[in-house]
Amino acid sequence: MKSLDELREIRERMQSQVSLRSEDHTQTRVVVGMATCGIASGARPILAALAEAVQEKKLDNVTVTQTGCIGLCQYEPVVEVIEPNKEKVTYVNMTVEKALEVVDLHLIKKEPVIKYTIGAVTDSAARRK
């Protein structure tokens, strides 16, 4: 059974090696919408998967956060990627699998996954009409 003593050991191990995060303005922000619509359509496991993937892949320049209602209910779950000095990319109708693709392609290889963006999704919906 884990106890908080274990956390004390972690702290002691880390104290010597805590490197401060890079400056805010060089951070890429990944933001998951966590209002009612987002949560009801699966945002929680997506936020958890993104946070874990960013840790595992040691993407120190990426911060994963949550926000409230983005106002795109019918497109939830919504994930925004905000890179410094670039236009925000909005991914819609996300799943855990799509979110992990965004990590590999957008966050690591720097190639936004156009097909999951709101622009691509609304375009193809318009074409179907």
Place this chain on the structure above:
Amino acid sequence: MDEISLNILDIVQNSIKAKASSISISIDIDRRKDLLSIIIKDNGEGMSKDQLEKVEDPFYTTRTTRKVGLGIPFFKYAAISTGGNFAISSNLGEGTVVRAEFIFSHIDRMPLGNIVETMHLLITMHQNIHFLYTYKLDNDIFSLDTKDLKEILGDIPFNVPEVSNFIKEFLLESHNEINRGSYI
């Protein structure tokens, strides 16, 4: 929503939006009394009498991004549909308390679901908020106060991998020990 732990995450979002600096979340399951009770209490902005009267109505929200607020009506319906109870009390400038009571054995009661994921995300994504979490199943109780984590960690953030993983495992093992294989 198909898990009570998702409703909890959603209701706590209201507290976060109301700028609460301290939020307590309590889950109390008493199988002898056949009740599962949830209490979410915050010290955020609170609501006026007028607001409070409208808040259980799905067509009420103070958000501007969408015309309906469904979070509270969803949670209320989930509880009421088991034959349980639901109540909110709030005072402007003081905070809000949301209480939901589910009949544990009712066929329409949603499972609690992944409460570990809900609590882990809340704690690690909102380090500036003090969370007090309590999980009680019959006579066994687990509680986690993020003040204790802060006291140990000093200025080490909750979202560094070692710490985040510890918090997740700690929550998971503690729930497993209390649940002893029961599906809640």
